[in-house]
Amino acid sequence: MSVPTNNPSMEFEKLDELVQLSPFHQWLGVRLQALSKDGVELLMPWRSEFVSVAGIGYTHGGILAALIDIAGDYAIAAHLGHGVPTVDMRVDYHRPAMPGPLLAKAAAIKLGRTLCTAEARIHDEAGLLVASGRGVYLNRR
Amino acid sequence: MSVPTNNPSMEFEKLDELVQLSPFHQWLGVRLQALSKDGVELLMPWRSEFVSVAGIGYTHGGILAALIDIAGDYAIAAHLGHGVPTVDMRVDYHRPAMPGPLLAKAAAIKLGRTLCTAEARIHDEAGLLVASGRGVYLNRR
Amino acid sequence: MSVPTNNPSMEFEKLDELVQLSPFHQWLGVRLQALSKDGVELLMPWRSEFVSVAGIGYTHGGILAALIDIAGDYAIAAHLGHGVPTVDMRVDYHRPAMPGPLLAKAAAIKLGRTLCTAEARIHDEAGLLVASGRGVYLNRR
């Protein structure tokens, strides 16, 4: 349902480099997985610090919120050629995310001169939807 | 503006223990700072992995989102006596959070039989508001 | 990107009747336009009371918020067979909605035993995206 149908302006390697510039992204281990006119896909491996409750093992909602924010940001960056500060964000949690890599898919909904909007979904290894959300980003240099 | 005016049902030390049970909270370094009928205060020290953009140094929005989620959760837990899964969450970013400890204040807005709502604000060392938000939590055992 | 791929459990005429049971929906003039496994489409004609600012003429954001809420609700109802109370909702405004009919498309993202999530988009006559959003609904009888 994404509205901007134009191709991204950035190349895969340049965008992946941009993703990895951030120390927090490096700690998360987030990497660009796919880039197309449908949006971006980011892969995040699991690490034990993500665990929400000891002994249960699912990933903390704060980590999922971070991944939604990041995925939306790079769905916009793919078009603008640079990262964008987040104005605000919403996350909906659908299922516990058990240990294992997570895949976030995000697409731009609106690319405005001042504000941009993106939506994102996170799936687990089995393809189940664990969280989804959207963010608004400020388009400024 | 908090609506539930009854005192929290948990003692400070029990709630602080609950906060620290989570491996992710341990990594963040989040500790309970205050507990009263006005809500909870959580203190989070800074760590270099929080940095959003190398060389600039402000804390990543994903970390702030996690702190909003956690603060709202324990504002509810203080009344219910146990942690609650997050249904959904919203975060608004107001200012870059430069390196240094952050203080999150949160209060319950509504304590329902099925759903609870809390709001939270994050201030930096200078007392400036860096982010605010709210979350809905599922009241079930 | 909708996850539940099963067919709706309600027939078009039954769901349209359900939409029109509400006095507020009657005042808005909202009617079911399409129903499929991809979700629902609702058509809302324009009326002069919708105007936000006299002399400019675009539709008030509160009307667009109502339409997002309604569309999401019936995207869920199409699967459950009954309307659902809204837990919370988010709306993003993308463009002024000038006088004329608006088309809202909505789809269920998650159908849970307790909570359901839907997303919705509103387009104007020219097909431009004027607003989008999502809501969480309580699945109870």
Added chain:
Amino acid sequence: MSVPTNNPSMEFEKLDELVQLSPFHQWLGVRLQALSKDGVELLMPWRSEFVSVAGIGYTHGGILAALIDIAGDYAIAAHLGHGVPTVDMRVDYHRPAMPGPLLAKAAAIKLGRTLCTAEARIHDEAGLLVASGRGVYLNRR
């Protein structure tokens, strides 16, 4: 918990005039009730078109969403001297709003050069919280 502590820049009568300039606000019957450094209060009488489900009688969530949006907008306008377009908005529903006037209280959380944030709460005649939320508004002329 409002952060901007400076007094509003608009007088009560001027702001009430601004509220009533909108045909949609006139239809809702919204009037300014109070204006202070703590924010604004708006009173909205009940009308039968607000009803969500015939025979039950509570007010539709879309009407409550509109009131949250409006209250937040004028909490900002009171400081800026002019109305502001809504960027996005979130509403949480806490209780059914039975027939009767509703009082919305709103306050600015952040007044930025580009973006402003406000939060709002709606109470019924008995003083019960029926809905709450927040919105982001664009500060431009």
